[in-house]
Amino acid sequence: MGAFIYGGSTTIPIEDRALAHLQLVVYAKLRAHESFAFTWKDEQGVGDGHGSVWISPGVPIQFKYAGSRDPSVNREWLRVLRDLANQPTGLRVVPEPTGKD
Template sequence: MGSLVYNTNQPIPIDDRALAHLQLVIYGKLRAHESFPFSWKDEPGVGDGHGSIWISPGVPITFKYAGSREPSVNREWLRVLRDAANQPSGLRLVPEPDGPGR
C-alpha cells in the first residue's frame, strides 16, 4: 500500500498499482499547468470515509510506493482516469477496467 502526500498533509493510502496510474494522470495535468480536484474513498482498512483535495501546479506532491517493482500500465484505465480528470467533478479513483496490462 503506497500513499499520496499533497502539500505535506497526511498521507492518502492508495494501492501501488492505482497510485502508479494516478501519478501518470496527475503529472500530465500538472505538466499542462492545470489545476483540478481529486477525490477518493478510503481503503477498507482505513475506514468508510472519503476525501477531496484541489491539486495545483507548484504545490509539493509525493508518490510513495510500498513495493519495489513498477506496475505495468493499463492504457484503458489511464484513459478513463484522464477523462474523469477533465470533468467538472475532477479526478476520481475508479476501479481498473479489464484489459491489457491488468
C-alpha cells in the same frame, strides 16, 4: 499499499498499481499547468468517509510506493482516469478496466 501525499500533510493510502496510474495522470495535468480536483474514499478500517483536495502546480506532491517494481501501464485505465480528471467531480480511483467485455 502505497500513498499519495499532497502538500506534506494529506496522506491517502492507495494500492501501488493504481498509484502508478494516478501519478501519470497527475503529472500530465500539472505539466499542462491544469489544476483539478482529486477525491477519494477512506479505507474501511478508517471509516466510511471521503475527502477531496484541489491539485494545482506549486503544491508539493509525493507518490510513495510500498513495492520496488514499477507496474505495467494499462493505457485504457489511463484514458479513463484522464477523462475523470477533466470532469467537474475530478480525478478518483476507479477499478481497472479488464478489456474483457
